[in-house]
Amino acid sequence: MEPTTATRSEDLYARAKEILPGGVSRNTVLRHPHPIYVDHAEGCRVVDIEGVERIDFANNMASLIHGHAYPPVVEAVSAQMRRGSAFSLGTEVEIRFAEHMLSRCDVFEKIRFVNSGTEAVMGALKAARAFTGRPKVAKVEGAYHGLYDYAEVSQTASPDRWGPAERPNAVPVAYGTPERALADVVVLPFNDIDGSLAILEEQADELACVLLDVMPHRVGLNPAEPAYVEALRAFTAERRILLVLDEVITFRGQVGGAQKWYHIEPDLTALGKMIGGGFPVGAIAGRAEVMEVMNPLNSPLLFPHSGTFSANPVTMTAGLTAMSHFDEAAVAHVNDLTLRAKDGIEAAIAASGARACVTGGGSMLRVHIKEHPPRNYREAYLDAEERKLIRVLLAHLFDAGIIAINTCTMCMSTVMGVEEVDTLIAMLGEGLDHVAQLQR
Ligand code: PMP
Secondary structure (H helix, E strand, C coil): CCCCCCCHHHHHHHHHHHHCHHHCCCHHHCCCCCCCCEEEEEECEEEECCCCEEEECCHHHHCCCCCECCHHHHHHHHHHHHCCCCCCCCCHHHHHHHHHHHHHCCCCCEEEEECCHHHHHHHHHHHHHHHHCCCEEEEECCCCCCCCHHHHCCCCCCCCCCCCCCCCCCCCCCCCCCHHHHHCEEEECCCCHHHHHHHHHHHHHHEEEEEECCCCCCCCCCCCCHHHHHHHHHHHHHCCCEEEEECCCHHHHCCCCHHHHCCCCCCEEEEEHHHHCCCCCEEEEECHHHHHHHCCCCCCCCCCCCCCCCCCHHHHHHHHHHHHCCCHHHHHHHHHHHHHHHHHHHHHHHHHCCCCEEEEECCEEEEECCCCCCCCHHHHCCCHHHHHHHHHHHHHHHHCCEECECCCEEECCCCCCHHHHHHHHHHHHHHHHHHHHHHC
């Protein structure tokens, strides 16, 4: 018999492909030539089933603020599991977690929990429609907001379809998206005040809300220019259009979210990822008057809203524990580590001579194979050459024991220290030397 050289991950993937489309349930797990399967993880280190250990700067797509198997969460969740995991009755921990979340941000007057960021954005858009009685939503070109038809429009627009820069086309993501759904999505050019306001002015009478992520990952992970955010807030307030912030990722930026970087008050905020303490979660938080559309004690009830696993006590316990430990000091720790990483990476870019740059804010950063930080989706868009070089860089990092998000984005967790950050800088430096050679 031929000796087999297949790794265990390779074998598992062969089985997975037989039963899951593409062998995965989420596309981000795919790697070339096959996904790597995890054995266990602790703190910021993940060990795969081959026994290889890596430092995790992906943190499950920026959803783990305290890394893996965080002892306070493990303990609290284990205790809750022994008491049951889901009921069609209420639990006190939902109320305690809601009180905690409201204490983090003044504009959170009421909150409702769901099970994912997709669901949170969907709920916020439906609440905005119910509140205003208007059908359309506006969003920024290229911004990722999950899978809801209306939220995903133009997330992956390509140059052959995206249309004029100051007036982007509404480009579907999924084949079969109804034209009628596309017609109800208004796509805005990020950071372009005049362009965006001109479009909004035309659509104002039909708009329920503007949906905005102030540091959209796919648009370059560059914080929105303050004047842009302020202009959108002023316009929406004047025209009684709601401003919905998507803080599914960015809430890690401050105790009260990245909205605290700007002098604005959104009407609604969609939350998710980190606030679940490692468990599936989403939440819609905002002005009491708007949240009232979900109040089932009202008649008529404007927006009936439910979910079998919404506010289950396991997620509520994990979330409350994780968020209680993500206080001012913890925020400062991860944000300081990120500043150190950004400085180090900038120096490494300069030393390597690579045409590259780094963007980010709070506890996240992204390396671009571009000379200048992108201001919008079109500037962040990767051509074939840049795509290839990003893959080279990511492969180098992975082989050097570092897990990053597949756009070459990294995020910190509270269990990291200077040592991990300096390792990241050193390994990125090596990878950038390689990139610089290929660029010559
Ligand atoms: N909004 C943003 C900004 C996100 O980054 C994501 C997930 N990457 C979502 C919404 C959707 O969240 P989920 O994957 O939990 O549905």
